[in-house]
Amino acid sequence: MSTVPAGPTPDERRWKALAVCLTAGFISLLDTSIVNVALPSMEHGLGASEAAQSWVVSGYALTFGLALVPAGRLGDMHGRRQAFLIGLALFTLASAACGLAPGPSWLVVFRLIQGAAAGMVAPQTSGLIQQMFRGSERAKAFGLLGSVIGVSTAVGPLAGGVLIDAVGTADGWRWVFFVNLPIGVAAFTAGLRLLPRFPVTTDRRETFDLFGVLLLGSGVLALMLPLVQEQQWTGRLKWALLPVAALLLAAFWVWERRQGRRGRAPLVDLELFSLRSFTLGALISLTYFAGFTTVFFVYTLFLQNTVGYSALAAGLTVLPFAAASAVGAAAGGRLVVRHGRRLVVIGLGGVALGLLGVVAAVELVPGPNVGWATALPLLVGGIGSGLTVSPNTTLTLTRVPVHRAGAAGGVLQTGQRVGSAAGIAVVGAVYFAHQAGPGYSVTAIQLGLLTAVGLIMVALVLAIADLRERRTQPEPARAGERVRGGTAEGGAEEPVRPGS
16 A cells, blocks of 8 residues: 555545544443443353452453553554554454453453553554544544544443343353454454555654663553452552552653653653643543543442343443433534633533432432433433543644654553543442442442542543633743644644644
8 A cells, every 4th residue: 555645635535544443442442341241241151250350351451551652652653554453453363362261261361462452552543543634624533533432431331231131141241252353353454455554753763662661561550450459459458559650650750851861762752741731631531531431330330239220221221321422522523623621621511410410310210210310411421521532632632743642642541541440449449338238229329429520520620720721821822832843743733722
């Protein structure tokens, strides 16, 4: 396939190439939540212990998060097309291995590989969007990516419930993984034909920062392990890993600064954090995902374990959120060009309002009808989520140079994975601590959801503070925000909205 210039062209294949990226992103993010409703099937059909079930869920999130930044940097250095296709092929093969696993230990091993492959694919998608699109088209593309993020996370329990209901409890869990195979093969085949071969924009003499990878990987591992294993590792000793994580991440920061002073290519260009739009957007993303992803974890547990819903029925209850999130993200991709950070503020407010509505609904309509009662609040929350994820992603990455887009996307998504793990640990701890014996109680789910709302309110405060401060800054100061290496294309860039 012929080489294309580093920038958008009239060739409509770029939209088809985006569809390939979004398809791969969909199945990799779907696997973060689809297995939640399949855990009883794994216990019944495979004899998976509670510890093995925990690692099937948390191990994927762990290796996903560990792979993001190194994979993004490799894509920056050697080409995002190659990195994307290798990651997608590995993900598809690992999915097949998971479905064929002869025992729980093998399933955990293959699941770890699957998570690392997903972490290899994710940063290439945001990097390719940076290369293929500019201006309003880029915002639209990130809007579609936001739709995929919201829908894939929310629809996972429904998809898992449908498969288990259709195949049966004994082997239903296997089809949770087998469903990736036809989609992965089709996306890989289309990717070979449609993904553009952009010339590598980094200096060919740059070397891969292996010591930086070791420091960052160790720091993220020490940070995420006690979070993802919060329920399984009893006692307080696990929290001793958090100061270890802080020391390792501080050492990583010092090492990367040293790399920069020596004129060597760092794993993460710390100059990115001089961009207000990137730093604030990453913080908003981290805190929002801490609240957003935990909702489906505790709510589906509540419906199945205490109200008595089947896996399919529990999945159906979150469908309003998933559908509304897709609509909201598509609209957000168009509106962010005009409204900037204000749109994120509106979206976060909508999510908080929707979740408060769910808290009220489980109190007012207890029992089997609770799923119907929460449909409208979840619809409101879903629209808000769509107006949050894709506009915030657009605003966060809009001024990042293309030759650092993969690493920047990896940093952003690592924050999302860490936020999700931390949120599940905190909200899960609140939920499990307030469960009241054999009869179901609304207290546990209400307190869990209120904790999630509190995390989302932190993101809202950050967005409001940024919006107010930017209104007091002169336009030239805001428009002049730069990072070493130029603007998003290394030259004049059409901003989404200066300083929005």
